[in-house]
Amino acid sequence: MAKKGKLATPDWIIEGYDSPAAYAKAKGKSFTGKKEGKTFRIKVCPKCGSDEVGITLSNMDSEEESNTGKQWECRKCKWTGGNVKEKELTEDELMEHLDKKGEDVA
Numbered sequence: 001m002a003k004k005g006k007l008a009t010p011d012w013i014i015e016g017y018d019s020p021a022a023y024a025k026a027k028g029k030s031f032t033g034k035k036e037g038k039t040f041r042i043k044v045c046p047k048c049g050s051d052e053v054g055i056t057l058s059n060m061d062s063e064e065e066s067n068t069g070k071q072w073e074c075r076k077c078k079w080t081g082g083n084v085k086e087k088e089l090t091e092d093e094l095m096e097h098l099d100k101k102g103e104d105v106a
């Protein structure tokens with residue numbers, strides 16, 4: 001008898017779903033998989049809530065001394081500062097978030 005290999009095809013693939021999460025949802029179960037503990041932190045602007053923030057080193061020629069060395073800048077509303085906000089996203093939320101972002105850019 002021929003060996004079929006050790007990897008069994010997951011039900012969600014057999015039944016034609018896009019992801020284990022979609023499968024769980026269709027079955028009326030909440031997808032618990034690896035969700036717990038698997039979160040992603042993103043930085044967001046405290047002013048406009050955008051995640052278009054990045055570290056800027058533009059305070060080099062400023063008279064103000066940098067307190068931490070880290071200055072953040074929002075590319076959307078031009079906010080700068082050191083107290084950037086953090087947002088915690090689950091994997092699903094992150095995907096959704098990235099989707100939205102893709103639309104914004106395009």
Ligand SMILES: [Zn+2]
Nearest residue numbers: 045048074077
């Ligand atoms: Zn902003």
